[in-house]
Amino acid sequence: MIRPLAFAALLAPLLASAPAGSRALAQDSIETFGGAWETDWGETWAFQSEDGAAYEGYYLSDNGRFVLEFTDHVFEGYWAEDMSDVECPTPLMGSYYWGKLQLANSDQYPGFKMVWGYCDGPLDRVWNFAERLPDGL
Numbered sequence: 001m002i003r004p005l006a007f008a009a010l011l012a013p014l015l016a017s018a019p020a021g022s023r024a025l026a027q028d029s030i031e032t033f034g035g036a037w038e039t040d041w042g043e044t045w046a047f048q049s050e051d052g053a054a055y056e057g058y059y060l061s062d063n064g065r066f067v068l069e070f071t072d073h074v075f076e077g078y079w080a081e082d083m084s085d086v087e088c089p090t091p092l093m094g095s096y097y098w099g100k101l102q103l104a105n106s107d108q109y110p111g112f113k114m115v116w117g118y119c120d121g122p123l124d125r126v127w128n129f130a131e132r133l134p135d136g137l
Contacts, residue, residue, distance in 0.1 A: 033103065033112060036133040040126075043133065055103075065093065068103055075103035079116060088119035101127075 033055060034048040041064060046057035055068040055075065062081035069077055079101050080093035092098040099118045112129035 033129075037112075037129045038131040038133055040128045040130075044129065062097070066101055067093070068101060077101050084118070086118040 034046050037044045037046070039059065041059045041061045044057060044059040046055045048055050053070045055077075056066070057068075058065045062083045064079060064081045066079040067077045068075040077100075078092060078098055080095040080098040082095060082097065084097040084099075086099075087096050088098055090096075099116055100120065100123060101114050101116045102123055103112060103114050114127040114129070115123040116125050116127055117123045
């Protein structure tokens, strides 16, 4: 099994540098992704499945939600919202506004990034998970 940092190296060219002043814990890894985070899209919550092979989560922007499964050495999945900039031709997760996701962590970035795109298009955008919040759930 390839460890999470191995696939992060493969995604490194796609990932931008960390925001200045990021206060995420340096020991964060994909194994500790679950919980509450401050992100580009506001507060986001992620919950790991019992077997550790998947995450489900949500964020407040446009009733956003996502699912990620461990596939071929990387967590990948989909996000969906009630509204976004691009309407997809077919629905997924109960919405016509969705896209693909991949989760990565990096030894150069003290947190997480998800690369994402609209519908079935390329993963050409970055969603920064910058700071772990008190879970408060």
